[in-house]
Amino acid sequence: MRTILVVGGGYAGFYTAWKLEKRLRRGEARVVVIDPRPYMTYQPFLPEVLAGSVEARHAAVSLRRHLHRTTLIAGSVVEVDHTHRTVRVQPVEGPEYPLAYDIIVVTAGAVTRKLAVPGVAEQAIGLKHVEEAVAIRDRLLTAFDRASTLGPGPQRRRLLTVTFVGGGFSGVEGFGELLSLATALLRAYPEIGPEELEFHLVEARDRILPEVSDGPGRWVVRTLEKRGARVHLNAQLLSASDGHVVLSTGAEFDSELIVWTVGNGANPMVRSHTDLPVDARGMLVVRADLRVGTDDEPVRDAWGAGDDAAVPDLAADRPGSATVPNAQHAVRQGKLLARNIVATLRGGETKPYVHHSLGTVATLGLGRGIFQWRRVVIKGLPAWLMHRGYHVLAVPTWERKLRVLAVWLVAAVSGRDIVSLASVQDPRRAFVTGGDPAPEKLSAPATPGTSAW
Incomplete structure (x- = not known):
């Protein structure tokens, strides 16, 4: 066989x-x-x-x-x-x-296309796999928790600053959705004002979303800026060392979260x-x-x-x-x-691959989207509904379709889940520290079978 x-x-x-x-x-x-x-x-x-x-x-x-x-x-x-x-x-x-x-x-x-930019390998997260998406969400939620305990200053400003590098499809969609989440979080964090959020989208070209034409692309930029974001066009990331972002336009700022979405290699x-x-x-x-x-x-x-x-x-x-x-x-x-x-x-004939595009649809956050098919452009809530409808049909297997629909229906009634599970990335911490609020005071782990302190 x-x-x-x-x-x-x-x-x-x-x-x-x-x-x-x-x-x-x-x-x-x-x-x-x-x-x-x-x-x-x-x-x-x-x-x-x-x-x-x-x-x-x-x-x-x-x-x-x-x-x-x-x-x-x-x-x-x-x-x-x-x-x-x-x-x-x-x-x-x-x-x-x-x-x-x-x-x-x-x-x-x-694979994610990487450039030799200082600090990117140490500071940035990609957006190609599930674990990366989860880590980005948890880092934002953790940053809100930490910032809410601080007074005004550089550290608080850094924690509330998010930077996406790359204005393609995944970058713009991720940026819009994370901005939507951050805006919604403000209701649960009265200590943080909307003016304190800083969201930066950095794109080396003179436009974002090359999959759509110039007019809809400009509309997306205006929409993001109206929501408080800053879109840097014709800008390249020169450095991200220690979270300090330096752009070719001269702009500089500290960013707790840097997401790298510059395309595929x-x-x-x-x-x-x-x-x-x-x-x-x-x-x-x-x-x-x-x-x-x-x-x-x-x-x-x-x-x-x-x-x-x-x-x-x-x-x-x-x-x-x-x-x-x-x-x-x-x-x-x-x-x-x-x-x-x-x-x-079986000795038969093969067929060539021919597929005419069904259009381009992107989510820009809860209730916001953009759709284009040739000269037909749909914006806002209708485009967002088209995005959700298309992808729930496109995701393989009925089992996954039903699970996704169930989550959407629950969220429509009860709202977003804003629990961070960042601690799962260090699951042994509670076991090792035993609840000690200053675990750095603990001695090095002892040999098996003996006490660690």
Whole structure:
């Protein structure tokens, strides 16, 4: 029985495996998925995880719960040797080992693009995974708790200052949702005035949200500024050392929370550790039917899709364009990929990937949104409702749809949950300190079986 190896369990990888299970006949092929995480992150929900509108667990789709006939390996592929149909696997536990396959599907996804800006690696948090969204929310809530005990001054001002770097889709949505949460928190913190909140959005280009046209983009900037935010256009982050933000425009301020959302970079494994063809950007070269290679030189038994693949955009006006790396494409590519693999197994014909955009919709906070389809632009509450309606339909499995709907309905009646669970990131602290308010006075941990003080 042939082995179909899926590298990565994100959108494209999850949907490829899910649909292969439905299409493959019993005994026709076995499917193996390798991913270090046991879940697929539904990234469009991450901004709402920031705001507490969606439970963190509900933005993660369990692989084991939904891939019943797939072999799941918790680990990462560190090298692909397609010539010998072998990959090197680094499991979560244990040494590397080789794994053979017959057909490979590379859907490893992109990584957060990092720039050599002093202080970013030490201070910033990304917004690509569930744990990052949870940490951002908890840091904001903890900052409010700490600031409420301080008098006016630099430390209080720093705690109430938030900086997002990157004005793309995820940056603007996360910024708008976190601003909405912070504004709502003021009702629970009478010690803090709205004028004390400082929210900065930094974008190197002259506009935000490149996915929409200039007019709606300017409207989003005006809307954010009316809500008290500061949008820095044509500005680059020069330094974030010790939380002190320095911009190329000359602006400087201290920020307790810095979120880095400057876009995607090529996956290091795809870019540097495979014999499959990649382009100058480090993206996998694929044909319109998602087979790796070109029309003149296809690579047998190798397929690719998602953020790590340069998929030709046949619906674009410009020849040579590639599909943009978003969920709308990755989901549909995964479904088509499964169909084309099964077709080749049975001697059938493959189909090219063609998808005409359904429009762009973004949340800007509770009750606020923006939607554009060609020249049609919808703003405010209707766009926000369209955003929620689309994504509750798009999130995979009815189980997840029902859970998300239930959280939204409860929140509509009872309001936001404003409890910080930052302490879960240090779960042993209470056990080790024993309630001592000055744990630094404790001696170093003793050997097992003896007292620590």
